[in-house]
Structures are given as C-alpha cells and as structure tokens.
Amino acid sequence: MSAGREVLVHPGKDALAQAAADRLTMRLSDAQAARGTASVVLTGGRNGNALLAALAASPEARERIDWSRLDVWWGDERFLPEGDPERNHTQAHEALLDAVPLDPARVHAMPPSDGRYAGDAEAAAEAYATELAAAAGAETTARVPAFDVLLLGVGPDTHVASLFPEHPALRETERTVVGVHGAPKPPPVRLTLTLPAIRSAEEVWLLAAGEDKADAVALALSGPGELQTPAAAAYGRSGTLWFLDEAAASRLPAEA
Numbered sequence: 553m554s555a556g557r558e559v560l561v562h563p564g565k566d567a568l569a570q571a572a573a574d575r576l577t578m579r580l581s582d583a584q585a586a587r588g589t590a591s592v593v594l595t596g597g598r599n600g601n602a603l604l605a606a607l608a609a610s611p612e613a614r615e616r617i618d619w620s621r622l623d624v625w626w627g628d629e630r631f632l633p634e635g636d637p638e639r640n641h642t643q644a645h646e647a648l649l650d651a652v653p654l655d656p657a658r659v660h661a662m663p664p665s666d667g668r669y670a671g672d673a674e675a676a677a678e679a680y681a682t683e684l685a686a687a688a689g690a691e692t693t694a695r696v697p698a699f700d701v702l703l704l705g706v707g708p709d710t711h712v713a714s715l716f717p718e719h720p721a722l723r724e725t726e727r728t729v730v731g732v733h734g735a736p737k738p739p740p741v742r743l744t745l746t747l748p749a750i751r752s753a754e755e756v757w758l759l760a761a762g763e764d765k766a767d768a769v770a771l772a773l774s775g776p777g778e779l780q781t782p783a784a785a786a787y788g789r790s791g792t793l794w795f796l797d798e799a800a801a802s803r804l805p806a807e808a
C-alpha cells in the first residue's frame with residue numbers, strides 16, 4: 553500500500569538531510585505558489601532535526617519559503633514539561649524555528665505534560681485532535697488539515713512517530729491523536745498522530761540513516777505486516793518518499 557513510493561539513497565546522513573531540505577524547500581514553495589499557504593508535519597529524532605538544521609543553513613530555503621504562511625504541526629511528541637530539552641518541540645525550535653519568521657499562530661505544538669493537561673496524555677491528545685479538526689475547517693468532513701508533507705524518522709524497531717510495533721495506538725481507526733504509554737524509546741509517555749491522520753497527508757517522507765536502521769528499512773520495504781512494522785503502514789495519499797543513506801539502504805531487497 554504505497555502510492556507512488558520512491559526510495560532515494562544518499563551517500564551519508566548529511567547528504568540525506570541536505571537533499572530532503574532541498575526537496576522540502578521546493579515542495580513547500582510550490583504549494584505556497586499554488587495555494588498561498590503550505591503545511592508540514594515535523595518529526596522528532598536526529599534525522600528530522602538534521603533536516604531542520606539543513607533548512608536553517610540554506611539561503612534558498614530562507615528565501616523561497618514564505619515562513620509567515622507555513623503551518624507547522626508535529627507527528628509526535630515526548631510528553632514532557634514545556635521547554636524540556638528532550639521535547640521534539642524544543643529541539644525543532646533550536647534547529648530551525650527560532651531562526652525563521654514564522655507566524656506563531658501557525659505553529660501548532662503538541663501540549664506539554666505540565667500546565668493545562670498536567671500528566672493527562674489522553675486529554676492532551678484530545679486537545680490536539682480538536683486543534684487539527686478546527687484547522688481542517690467546518691466545510692469538510694476531514695478531521696485533519698491537508699498536510700503537504702509529513703516527516704517521519706524511522707526507528708531501529710521500525711517505529712514511526714510514537715507508533716511502536718504491536719502497540720495499541722497502531723490499531724486506532726477513529727481518533728487522529730492518542731496518548732502512548734510504555735513506549736520502548738524514552739520517555740515512556742508520548743502523544744502521536746495515528747495511522748489515519750498520517751495517511752491523510754499528501755506526501756509522507758520517511759528518513760533513516762545508519763547501519764543500525766538497515767534491518768528496519770529492509771523489513772519495512774519488503775511488504776511485511778503493518779502491526780509488526782509501523783514504517784510499512786505509513787504512506788501518503790499521492791506519494792511516499794524514503795530518504796536513506798547508503799548504510800541504511802545496505803540490506804534493501806533488490807525490488808525495493
């Protein structure tokens with residue numbers, strides 16, 4: 553189930569981040585030229601942050617993207633206090649968001665674990681689902697806005713966002729955002745978009761670099777069961793792009 557799947561292999565993780573940043577610059581500026589606005593869903597993790605840092609360092613990205621008309625969402629969040637250095641939100645701000653002239657009203661952070669939803673991941677997830685539905689607009693039955701590009705780092709166990717193999721969040725068919733408990737990657741409590749929300753994106757881009765991802769990538773691209781292999785269950789409406797480095801691509805099946 554992968555409409556328009558492309559697998560793009562780059563020499564190393566820096567080249568991967570640069571190529572993804574260049575393509576994202578084009579994709580977002582084209583969307584803005586066509587519609588006036590664009591939207592991107594960010595991921596946590598090293599490769600997602602490296603992509604953001606590459607965008608921050610790119611004169612072309614700085615110039616071509618109209619940052620004030622870009623909607624920024626998150627695919628998942630580590631349920632930690634506001635400003636915690638391990639929050640995906642904090643890391644994205646450090647890598648890029650503080651350096652570009654975004655409209656704060658268009659930057660949609662997932663709630664932190666303190667403040668309004670103190671310790672209640674379910675309430676926080678519901679609040680984010682409500683924010684997504686509001687952005688989708690009253691004139692549509694869609695429960696999330698039209699994401700142009702949704703980014704996902706791929707974990708060594710094939711997790712994407714905070715959807716871990718065999719976890720109940722993977723079976724969710726109704727809600728667009730859920731709380732996750734007992735995640736194998738710290739911290740144990742997280743918030744995540746569900747598969748229906750991820751699959752509503754126009755394009756899903758998966759990022760994986762390093763030898764420790766080679767088995768996960770090979771498995772995900774060889775048609776496995778989706779409950780065991782979340783990365784294989786993440787695809788976009790019109791395109792699914794895998795950005796790999798040579799090490800992560802080293803065990804790919806010949807036909808991938």
Ligand SMILES: O=C(O)[C@H](O)[C@@H](O)[C@H](O)[C@H](O)COP(=O)(O)O
Nearest residue numbers: 596597598599705706707712713
């Ligand atoms: O909050 C997180 O940790 C993530 O969103 C997670 O899904 C991440 O993207 C992958 O674990 C890949 O992370 P790396 O790129 O660091 O390997």
